[in-house]
Amino acid sequence: MMPAALVRAESSLRLASQTVPLGMFFHGSTVHADGTVPAGYQLAVVCKGPPGELKLKRKERVLGLLWLTRGEVTFARVPSLYIVDTSAQMEQLAPQSTLDRLGVGYSSLEVDATDETPRDRRAGELFAELVRLKESEKLFAVDQHGVRLQERTAGLVDWSADIRLPAKLLPGAYEVKLYGFRAGDGELLDSRRLNVRQVGAVAAIQVFARKWGLLYGIGAVAIAVAVGLLTGMAFGRGAKGGH
């Protein structure tokens, strides 16, 4: 078997773009990733957003009849985005314990998400619901045929994947990692940073809202009142002219 250092040296991960700009007309994006790996490996490409604490409302059945919000559940560290593309079914890549150790697949997120002091018991019970919520927003996704492999000469394989970024995307430093699997074992082969940042008017408005909140609020009200009154006057004149 090829030594791990040599495998990493012969493996590569390239991103078509290192930066994703969030402009006024952004509506999701696809980042093409490709590279080469030694022959015989199955692959997983994981794109992960910055982690953060997440508080969610939880619903429970009350009096055996009504579904009501019954307090909050806190997840300790949940990535803002988690997209996995693999070249084979997840269970064919490696044993679950190996996938969890590397951070490939939803169950690998559960420890970080529910590991809190003091531990929120409900976080463990509701982790599957968190995944379903994130999947419904396309912020979590697994495509088990998302990585394409193509044999080439000299014992190397070309691979490629399209990382689909959803319309609901927050700015931050994202990371893309390439994992290789062979004979039930897996390892990190390469990684790249992907910068998602707001640009132009979107960035200016966001900075204004964060740094000068009071002024921003007063300005928002003033513009709303002005637009309302101007429309009222325009319609008023139109009505007069009509008579």
Next chain:
Amino acid sequence: MSLWIYLPVAGNSVSLLLLLGLGGLVGFLSGLFGVGGGFLMTPLLIMMGIQPTVAAASDANQIVAASASGTYAHARAGSVDFKMGFLLLLGGLAGGSVGVLLIRVLRGLGQADLFISATYVIMLGAIGSYMLVDSLKEIRGKAHVQGADARPSVWARLVNGLPWQTGFPRSKVDHSVLMPLGLGVLVGTLSAIMGVGGGFIMVPVMIYLLRMPMHVVVGTSLFQILFTCANVTVLQAAVNHTVDFVLALVLLFGSVIGAQLGTKVNKRLKAEQLKILMAIIVLVVMAKMLMGFLIAPDILVSYAGGH
């Protein structure tokens, strides 16, 4: 031109045409009935994937425009009772503080959500049913034949016995200043508990308890909503940074035009027709909420915040 727009504070991309249409629809209802429409708009924005806290705060921002537009149109037609509106507003601001304190106490007891849900369904059901029955009676010409005897006389005695009676010429009624102040506190408390602007509670209160004419009710309600939502917008922007002005701007372009159309239709409809339509909308919202409580949700967790 792209038909999608990225919202800087919400961090989400949404359909431009859908937002304009949504703004137009809710603005139309606002101009027609004198309600802010938050009880309709905020859940729809959340369904579009916008965070509840940003949806509620930005909605308040766009209601400022719709209510300014509607207030202007009604003021030109002489159908805004500024004196009554100002007193209701003062009471509403005080009531809002009472409601927030009450919710804090109930949260401490762990019963807040049950209380809020029950308040919602009972208030909407009672208001909608009463308005529907009352306006059907009016249409059949039976108004004031019944019901004007027993309770109103007790109510009238109580109301007439209050000090500081004053005239409200625009509404053609006389009341103690304590009436609009007290009712403002009541509506403000309920609004804070339910997390809505309160237009759909305030309108029936003006019609049935303050006995104001329907067309003055709508203009006066919009006048009051203008200030309530301006206050919410500034506070949310300054404290929580949850106002997405791009979202509000797109919504308000739709809503100010909708509000003008709503005001025009308002002028063409009879008071009892308006009441019936309002009653139906309130009952539909109540039924939808009730279904939401009875049907098991697809996902047992959701983002916090919003109405």
